[in-house]
Amino acid sequence: MTSTETHHAAGAASSTDAPAIATWLTTADHKQVGRLFIGTGLVGLLGGLVLAVLVAFERIDAEGFQLLDSGSATQVLSAARLLLTFGAVAPLVMGLAVAIVPLQLGSRSIAFPRVAASGFWMWLTGLVLSVAAIIGNGGPSGGESEMVDLYLAASVVMVLGLALAALSIAVTGLTSRAPGMGLLRAPFFSWSSFVGSIALLMSLPVFIGTSVYLYVDHRYARAAFGGNFGVNNWVGWAISQPFTYVLAIPVLGFVLDAIPVLGRTRLAQRPAANVAVGLVSVAILASLTHRAVTLPWEGDGFFSGLGTKIADLLPFGLVNVIPLLGLLGVLGLTMLTLKSAKPMLAAPLPFAVLGLLMILLGAASHLLYTVEDAALGGTIFEAGSYVAVTFGTVLLAFGGLTYWGPKLWGRRIPDKAALPLALLGFVAAALGSLPYMIAGFADQPAGVVDGFAYSGPQELWNVVTTGAFALMLLVSLAFIGLAVRSFTAGEAAGDDPWDGTTLEWATSSPPPADNFSDLIVVGSEYPLADIKNSGKVG
Amino acid sequence: MKNPRRRFLSLAGAAAGLVAVAGCAKDAPQDTWQPAGPNAEMIDNLQRPVFLVAGIVGVIVFAAVAWVVFRYRDRGQAIPEQTHGKPAVEITLTVIPVLILIGVAIPTASTIFDLAKTDDTQMVINVTGQQWWWEYDYPAIGDNAAKYGLSQPIVTSGQLVIPENTKVLLRVTSRDVIHSYWIPKLNGKKDGVPGRVHLLRLEGSKPGIYAGQCTEFCGLSHSYMRMETIVLKRADFDAWVANQLAPYEAPAEGTLAKEGEALYIQQCSRCHQVNGLADAEGNLIVSAPEQYVVSGAAPNLTNLMTRNTFAGASWDLLTQECRDVVWKASADEFGAKYLAGVSADCLNQKDLREWLRNAPEKKPMYVDPTKLQETGGKYRGMPALGLTEDQIDALVAYLLERK
Amino acid sequence: MMITTSSKLLYGLGAGSLAAGFVWFVANEGQQLGSVMFAFLAVAFIFLGAIASYTRDGHVLSTDTAAHASSAASQKSVGRSLWPFGTAVSAGVTVVGLISSPGIFKVGVALLIAMLGEWMISNWAERASSSNEYNTKVRDYLVHPLELPVAGALLLAVIVLSFSRVFLALSKSVGAIVFAGMGALILFFGALIAVKRQANRRVVGAILGVLLLALAGTGVATALDGEREQLTEAAEEDHFAHRGCTEEKEYSDKKASRAVSMKSSILANVILTEDGQLYAEATGYPGQQSAITIQRSNPSTILFVNESSEARRMVLSYGKVVEDLGDGVERESALEACTSKVEKGGQQAVTVVVPKPSSASDEPFTITVPGVEGAKIDVFVP
Amino acid sequence: MAIIERPSTEIAVAGGATVGVKPSEALGVFKRPGASNSWRDWIVTVDHKKLGIMYGVAAFVFFIIGGIEALLIRLQLMGPDGKVLSADQYNQMFTMHATTMVFLFVMPMVSAFANYFIPLQIGARDVAFPRINAFGFWCWLFGGIFLNTSWFLGGAADGGWFMYAPNSSTLFSPSHGIDFWVLGLQITGIASLTGAINLIVTVLNMRAPGMKLMRMPIFTWMALVVQFLLLFAMPVITVALFLLSFQREFDATFFDVAAGADPLLWQHLFWIFGHPEVYILILPSFGIVSEVIPVFSKKPLFGYPIVAMSGAAIGFVGWGVWAHHMFASGLGPVSVAVFSMATMAIAVPTGVKIVNWIMTMWGGKLQFTTAMLFAIGLVVQFTIGGLSGVTHSVAPSDTQQTDTYYIVAHFHYVLFGGAIFGLFAGFYYWWPKMFRKQLNEGLGKVNFWLMVVGMNMTFGPMHILGLQGQPRRMGVWTEARAGEGFFNIGFWNMIASIGSFILAVGVLMFIINIVYTHKSKRVPIAPLDPWDARSLEWMTSSPPAEHNFDAIPTVNHLDEFFHRKYAEDPNSHEIKQVASAEEVLADLNSRPDEHIHMPSRSYWPILVALALPIICYGLIYNRLLMAVGAAFLLLTMFGWAMEPSTASDDDFDPPAPGEGGGHTKELAPLG
Incomplete structure (x- = not known):
């Protein structure tokens, strides 16, 4: 088989003789870009968790200020969410997608490799500037007018970067599949990354547009959007539900990919899984309304004023229930699959199951949150649901790293060490979210850390969450430690440590510059299994 | 092929005759071959033999060419021997010019140093060139004061007056661009360079008027920048000095000249100086033109009518007849005729009135401020003052008394 | 089959958006903005769905072996490129400039345009042919005319600025030593390279790079540190503006110079002897003079020679000038030209143009030496 | 013919076969001009002969312009108080007359001959840097045109060609004339400098086998000396002009006395350039005459080594005499004495040349062709000068x-009677080589005699005028100081003015001669070797093919061509012709070189040169335009830099012997 090469792989040929820093700065290799995303995302995760601990600690005593004054408290709060959502979850997920999707699709490269690289650097630049702006008293509700401007403008750059990365992934999923690989034959991580990227591509421009509006308004007019205090109202949706589980969509694919492999079985009802992931992406419709679509469940009886009730129910159902259905579908399929499984005791497995559960918990609680009669609006219940989704996503990402880590850097993360971390992480996630939900029922307000009415057990719940966040921080540190150790001293992984069925395991670990020396023609959903069965690859 | 021969012979003749013809033009006022002072004579004594030698060499060369052309023209002779030269001939013909030149070089060097001698100077005069006239000032220090009665400095222009047989040292400089002071019959030329003082010795051995011209290109009116040097007997020179230092005499009340004085104060005194002239309160009027505006200085008019040329000597204040009387006077009579100055009868009314009417038309000058302002230049020279004929009458009457 | 997998997703999302828009319209009592937004979203989804349908999900059939080689999946990745990173940094600079100063903003925009341009051109060039060498040539041909001069100018600017900062910060004498040292260093390296022809280009490049960095670093450091004391002082004093010539003041005015060229055209030497006598030697005048003549309106250069044991300065006073400050206010100030303080045995020239004759002034024009009693030369301007 | 060849891509298709993909045509602007016979070829040519002709034609146009300026000057001075020109116009006129004649006529005309004949005389195919050669020509032409546009843009330079400071500052010359002058000369200076480097490298490196330095024709020798003079003199004037332009455009104070400058700096700078410049103007004519006289005397140049070395000596000593232009500038007696002696010393090598020319003719077999007449005219008139x-x-x-007319007379005898007569000798001598036809000898002799008479009538009387004290650069002279008697200043001025018109008619005869020669059908094609010449340029076709020689000759003698035609009978010691010129050429061409590699055409030289006047107009009128010009310059410079000096398909083979036919260019496949 011969080919006309129009691109020249200058980088691949000459990367060895350039200094390391230069290869990182100039790379267009999707695996390297993905690792950049993941690495910086882990750092962002630590930062976000430290701030989260700080905020939770501050909430313990509602009367006075332990560490933060009222002005900075709001900002630390939003900084914690900014770092967790855009500094940790987003890059971890996008990084995995950028690194793994082309491999899974049997492609030699990501589509628009330089755009993807540029996406990373723009995201990083924007993130650093945003954080700098917050440090300079310019976050939402910040007092330094110029820094508020910087925060807005920088977040545009940051989100633009993510959008560029999403664009690369979406186009890769659509066009760069190996011959014979229809979308329905694509591995689930690729499918969910594709779906998630399209969802992001549709929603992130709205964020950009809003931010530009806000920037112009804040810098020049200060009329329509409410100045510094309006910032959170208008862009806050991007760091709260349900947008956060749009970000989680790609890693749902990890669950669907990993569980059958680790369970040494096949996924039950493949097409249903595709549909379930697709349904989750409807969440963007909710996120785009900028506020929760709530269900005003009022009136005398269920049947009185039915017309109005249907009018209220429809949007609620559309934007809140459907994604939840999708998530439930994923969970259901997972369970179905596990039923017939003979699972190996590998770390990715608990990460996948437990993470999925947390996301489901978050989505479900969010549904409750939007029912007006539950009277949870404006309470800290919202934070509980956020923590559940975010930590759940982080757990899934950790799982993804333990699963694909051997492929990315050729060495395994030891299962024995990682398994407890999955459990501990789950505990931390649960203890970090559930108490807030309880406190929410007890009317602890969201968005503030001090000066609210406060009585009895709430203190307990806040102490528990503080501990949970601290635990999550420790788990993350431990996981990063494990990962870093495995780079250098880990057990060498073979090309195919999990006995996989998809194409990422068909190349060496780590993969060469152009992923595959020969183009693989795909004949089924399990191309690697086909190859193994035909005996071509040992 | 006989024409060349004839031509070369005639050319040789012309070359030889050249020296004679130039030397014979006795009446040219700026003739470089008619020295009237020891400095010019030194030069003359050097250049005459040099020209002669050059002429002889020229004739020899022309004769040789003529001979060759005549003798070796193509008469169908065989192709000559392809010889590449004869060292003996070449060396000889190289050594001969070397010897001739050495012969020329030795007197040249000694003359150069003789002309540069300054230690026996008897009088020092500062000469300042500017666009386009010369200013002379006689400082009242040193021998000037001690031996020539210059108790006060004298500032004059156009005509330099020096005593006979006196070793005068000119300190030549310039106010704007480079000029060159040259009185051919008294000495060679010397550039007046702004910021530098160059020394030029003048000595006249015979009373008379000696014409000269600025010879370094100095801009628009370079052609109109002329000057004269007047050599006077010692007694006449003393009289001239006394007249220059005499106090100002105001015109009599009620005369046309008195009107002229008022007009002068009003129109002319910003640039032109008349020593001793005072305003109604008795304050002396001192001209102080701005630098480069109207030249930064204008000729001192205190004793205008003792000089017989004006405006950089570009025209005469004397009518043609009176001019001839002065210029052609014998050495003995010259002093008296020069010191008589310009009388009302002899005054060249035509040129003076034209000048007062519209000076820039008579002598090109940078006096159009608009033209120069566009380019950032500054204007120089005398502008058209827009005087009426009556005012001109009054000014002429006033100026006539400036003796 | 028109409805491929991805178009199913996209059409579905489009239909959902339409529904959401409709529901939004009903639920929010006819609020149009949100509905319009959803409508746009629907259009976008349906459009993308149509594309997916048209391209049939970009699917390459496993049986269509001829298409395999040209499929997107078989294309190798592009080479390394600095421009994506540069674009991001430029975007950051632009954002910072947007907030802080127009200058930085302009730099950012210029950088952004440059980076995107470079990116575009290198992408274009890399597709020009299969020969890497040729592609590089094409790129260089297009871009070098812009790149090299700009880069050169920037490099030059950095060097020049750094140099100037360094030397402005050093004291005069140290500056001379440093300069000499630098010269020696350059000579040494030059000689070394010249002698060792086979010297590794990378080594030489590295040395030069380090030197450049060191220079730029020193430049930044010294720029932050500020200019040397005298210059700062002079700047505060309005360097070379005339500020009166007293005995105490150290600095001269703009008419004074130690330039060599001035010494070639001296009108007069003014000499202060060891015993405090002041006399003049003027070209053409015999002997020592106690008075000199300066032609009016002439640029005249006078050289002051200090043979006394102390540092002295020469002051030429030539009257007064009245400035009209407007509103009928006038300021009278003395016209003076003076040298700096000249150490023993030193000399310095002053060029002066005296605009008015001495007779126009109430006070006589003189040359004096502050601090030396009776040292005076009369100056006469006709 | 792309600038960068796109590699052909070989694509392997199924079955093991490969398909060659044709390189795509080059993108529009990258297309390199190919050979053609249209006028465009003159724009893009890098052929030294074409450039030489263009130099010559353009320089001759400037000669006419300069001549008209001279005639106006003579008209103005014909009588007292001339009214033909205003003072301002007169100043512009003599400034531009000198500038035009020196920089725009004699120097480029020398370049014309040097460009055309140096490669031919040393048996080379082209100069060392053909594109730089073209660039030089365009620089010079654009500079010259730029300079002359000042006439229409507010007046030309009015400071004299010596442009003494401070009269050249904006304060004293507020019009833009001097700006044009400074910048225009700066541009033309580039031509001189590049040309010098080019020709020096050519002469030193590209001589035919066997052509030692002491076998080079004397014209090449003199031109080589001149190029060295240029190489060292041009930087000096460049610096001076640079200072002056900064003074004028950016208010620098290099010559501002009030800022402590010394105006004499300019004079030193100018004359350090200006005096060698005189030898730059005259030495090539010495070279031409040293070619012409031996040919028409049927003898080798007498004392060839001495003539060559005296030229070099003049080149050296010429550097030590600049201050003799400044004897009145107040240098001080020691300097004056030294420079006076040095100046005398330079008369020795100059005199040697005259002696050698006479000795060459001595014992010869003189044919008085027009070229020979002009050469003898030079010998005589230069002697006077x-x-x-x-x-x-x-x-x-x-x-x-x-600064009197005596000096005017002196240097016109040197430069007109010497340099220009030499150039005219060159015109008549080399015309058949360049244009296939021989200029009419009859008209030529009329031309010669009119010029001799006119020249001596114009400049001869100026000796007298000068000695009688008429200064130069004077727009008017006054009768009051003209002297009396018949032979006063007025008389001699009248004679000079009449002479100048006779001279003009003489030059006109030359133009008529050209027109007649090339329009009349009666004038036949000149024979291959009409003068029975001696040097290599005659050993090829007339005009020479683009590659000059089908076969590069090996040189064994000074006057190689003559020695191939004639031999000395060993017994009778008679010189006998052994071969005709045609036979010599045929013998040479019987073994043509293979794969002659010629430089390719390029339009970058003209584009780069075009940027310079744009920059200069911008400097004078609008700095924005300057930026545009600078950008244009940078882009074109890079375009040039990126272009390979030769297109890869510009090899061609001369026709094999026996095939006959002209020298059609045939593309050969890439080797």
């Missing part, structure tokens, strides 16, 4: 004569 030069090397005498 040289001798008058000796008279004012005597410094005290010079203080009387400098």
Whole structure:
């Protein structure tokens, strides 16, 4: 088989003789870009968790200020969410997608490799500037007018970067599949990354547009959007539900990919899984309304004023229930699959199951949150649901790293060490979210850390969450430690440590510059299994 | 092929005759071959033999060419021997010019140093060139004061007056661009360079008027920048000095000249100086033109009518007849005729009135401020003052008394 | 089959958006903005769905072996490129400039345009042919005319600025030593390279790079540190503006110079002897003079020679000038030209143009030496 | 013919076969001009012969312009108080007359001959840097045109060609004339400098096998000396002009006395350039005459080594005499004496040349063709100019004569009677080589005699005028100081003015001769070797093919061509013709070189040169335009830099012997 090469792989040929820093700065290799995303995302995760601990600690005593004054408290709060959502979850997920999707699709490269690289650097630049702006008293509700401007403008750059990365992934999923690989034959991580990227591509421009509006308004007019205090109202949706589980969509694919492999079985009802992931992406419709679509469940009886009730129910159902259905579908399929499984005791497995559960918990609680009669609006219940989704996503990402880590850097993360971390992480996630939900029922307000009415057990719940966040921080540190150790001293992984069925395991670990020396023609959903069965690859 | 021969012979003749013809033009006022002072004579004594030698060499060369052309023209002779030269001939013909030149070089060097001698100077005069006239000032220090009665400095222009047989040292400089002071019959030329003082010795051995011209290109009116040097007997020179230092005499009340004085104060005194002239309160009027505006200085008019040329000597204040009387006077009579100055009868009314009417038309000058302002230049020279004929009458009457 | 997998997703999302828009319209009592937004979203989804349908999900059939080689999946990745990173940094600079100063903003925009341009051109060039060498040539041909001069100018600017900062910060004498040292260093390296022809280009490049960095670093450091004391002082004093010539003041005015060229055209030497006598030697005048003549309106250069044991300065006073400050206010100030303080045995020239004759002034024009009693030369301007 | 060849891509298709993909045509602007016969070829040519002709034609146009300026000057001075020109116009006129004649006529005309004949005389195929050669020509032409546009843009330069400071500052010359002058000369200076480097490298590196330095034709020798003079002199004037342009455009104070400058700096700078410049103008004519006289005397140049070395000596000593232009500038007696002696010394090598020319003719077989007549005219008139030069090397005498018409007479005898007569000798001598037809000898002789008479009538009387004290650069002279008697200043001025018109008619005869020669059908094609010449340029076709020689000859003698035609009978010692010119050529061409590699055409030189006047207009009128020009310059420079010096398909093979036919260019496949 011969080919006309129009691109020249200058980088691949000459990367060895350039200094390391230069290869990182100039790379267009999707695996390297993905690792950049993941690495910086882990750092962002630590930062976000430290701030989260700080905020939770501050909430313990509602009367006075332990560490933060009222002005900075709001900002630390939003900084914690900014770092967790855009500094940790987003890059971890996008990084995995950028690194793994082309491999899974049997492609030699990501589509628009330089755009993807540029996406990373723009995201990083924007993130650093945003954080700098917050440090300079310019976050939402910040007092330094110029820094508020910087925060807005920088977040545009940051989100633009993510959008560029999403664009690369979406186009890769659509066009760069190996011959014979229809979308329905694509591995689930690729499918969910594709779906998630399209969802992001549709929603992130709205964020950009809003931010530009806000920037112009804040810098020049200060009329329509409410100045510094309006910032959170208008862009806050991007760091709260349900947008956060749009970000989680790609890693749902990890669950669907990993569980059958680790369970040494096949996924039950493949097409249903595709549909379930697709349904989750409807969440963007909710996120785009900028506020929760709530269900005003009022009136005398269920049947009185039915017309109005249907009018209220429809949007609620559309934007809140459907994604939840999708998530439930994923969970259901997972369970179905596990039923017939003979699972190996590998770390990715608990990460996948437990993470999925947390996301489901978050989505479900969010549904409750939007029912007006539950009277949870404006309470800290919202934070509980956020923590559940975010930590759940982080757990899934950790799982993804333990699963694909051997492929990315050729060495395994030891299962024995990682398994407890999955459990501990789950505990931390649960203890970090559930108490807030309880406190929410007890009317602890969201968005503030001090000066609210406060009585009895709430203190307990806040102490528990503080501990949970601290635990999550420790788990993350431990996981990063494990990962870093495995780079250098880990057990060498073979090309195919999990006995996989998809194409990422068909190349060496780590993969060469152009992923595959020969183009693989795909004949089924399990191309690697086909190859193994035909005996071509040992 | 006989024409060349004839031509070369005639050319040789012309070359030889050249020296004679130039030397014979006795009446040219700026003739470089008619020295009237020891400095010019030194030069003359050097250049005459040099020209002669050059002429002889020229004739020899022309004769040789003529001979060759005549003798070796193509008469169908065989192709000559392809010889590449004869060292003996070449060396000889190289050594001969070397010897001739050495012969020329030795007197040249000694003359150069003789002309540069300054230690026996008897009088020092500062000469300042500017666009386009010369200013002379006689400082009242040193021998000037001690031996020539210059108790006060004298500032004059156009005509330099020096005593006979006196070793005068000119300190030549310039106010704007480079000029060159040259009185051919008294000495060679010397550039007046702004910021530098160059020394030029003048000595006249015979009373008379000696014409000269600025010879370094100095801009628009370079052609109109002329000057004269007047050599006077010692007694006449003393009289001239006394007249220059005499106090100002105001015109009599009620005369046309008195009107002229008022007009002068009003129109002319910003640039032109008349020593001793005072305003109604008795304050002396001192001209102080701005630098480069109207030249930064204008000729001192205190004793205008003792000089017989004006405006950089570009025209005469004397009518043609009176001019001839002065210029052609014998050495003995010259002093008296020069010191008589310009009388009302002899005054060249035509040129003076034209000048007062519209000076820039008579002598090109940078006096159009608009033209120069566009380019950032500054204007120089005398502008058209827009005087009426009556005012001109009054000014002429006033100026006539400036003796 | 028109409805491929991805178009199913996209059409579905489009239909959902339409529904959401409709529901939004009903639920929010006819609020149009949100509905319009959803409508746009629907259009976008349906459009993308149509594309997916048209391209049939970009699917390459496993049986269509001829298409395999040209499929997107078989294309190798592009080479390394600095421009994506540069674009991001430029975007950051632009954002910072947007907030802080127009200058930085302009730099950012210029950088952004440059980076995107470079990116575009290198992408274009890399597709020009299969020969890497040729592609590089094409790129260089297009871009070098812009790149090299700009880069050169920037490099030059950095060097020049750094140099100037360094030397402005050093004291005069140290500056001379440093300069000499630098010269020696350059000579040494030059000689070394010249002698060792086979010297590794990378080594030489590295040395030069380090030197450049060191220079730029020193430049930044010294720029932050500020200019040397005298210059700062002079700047505060309005360097070379005339500020009166007293005995105490150290600095001269703009008419004074130690330039060599001035010494070639001296009108007069003014000499202060060891015993405090002041006399003049003027070209053409015999002997020592106690008075000199300066032609009016002439640029005249006078050289002051200090043979006394102390540092002295020469002051030429030539009257007064009245400035009209407007509103009928006038300021009278003395016209003076003076040298700096000249150490023993030193000399310095002053060029002066005296605009008015001495007779126009109430006070006589003189040359004096502050601090030396009776040292005076009369100056006469006709 | 792309600038960068796109590699052909070989694509392997199924079955093991490969398919060659044709390189795509080059993108529009990258297309390199190919050979053609249209006028465009003159724009993009890098052929030294074409450039030489263009130099010559353009320079001759400037000669006419300069001549008209001279005639206007003579008209103005014909009588007292001339009214033909205003003072301002007169100043512009003499400034531009000198500038035009020096920089725009004689120097480029020398370049014309040097460009055309140096490669031919040394048996080379082209100059060393053909594109730089073209660039030089365009620089010079654009500079010259730029300079002359000042006439229509507010007046030309009015400071004299010596442009003494401070009269050249904006304060004293507020019009833009001097700006044009400074910048225009700066541009033309580039041509001189590049040309010098080019020709030096050519002469030193590209001589035919066997052509040692002491076998080079004397014209090449003199031109080589001149190029060295240019190489060292041009930087000096460049610096001076640079200072002056900064003074004028950016208010620098290099010559501002009030800021402590010394105006004499300019004079030193100018004359350090200006005096060698005189030898730059005259030495090539010495070279031409040294070619012409031996040919028409049927003898080798007498004392060839001495003539060559005296040229070099003049080149050296010429550097030590610049201050003799400044004897009146107040240098001080020691300097004056030294420079006076040095100036006398330079008369020795100059005199040697005259002696050698006479000795060459001595014993010869003289044919008085027009070229020979002009050569003899040079010998005689230059002698007069040289001798008058000796008279004012005597410094005290010079203080009387400098800046008078005596000097005008002196240097016109040197430059017109010498340099220009030499150039005319060259025209008549080399015309058949360049244009296949021989200029009419009859008209030529009329031309010669009119020029001799006119020249001597114009400049001869100026000796007298000068000695009688008429200064130069004077727009008017006054009768009051003209002297009396018949032979006064007025008389001699009248004679000079009449002479100038006779001279003009003489030059007109030359133009008529050209027109007649090339329009009349009766004038036949000239024979291959019409003068029975001696040097290599005659050993090829007329005009030579683009590659000059089908086969590069091996040189065994000085005057190689002559020695191939004639041999000395060993017994009778008679010189006998052994071969005709045609036979010599045929013998040479019987073994043509293979794969002659010629430089390719390029339009970058003209584009780069075009940027310079744009920058200069911008400098004068609008700095924005300057930026545009600078950008244009940078882009074109890079375009040039990126272009390979030769297109890869510009090899061609000369016709094999026996095939006959002209020298059609045939593309050969890439080797």
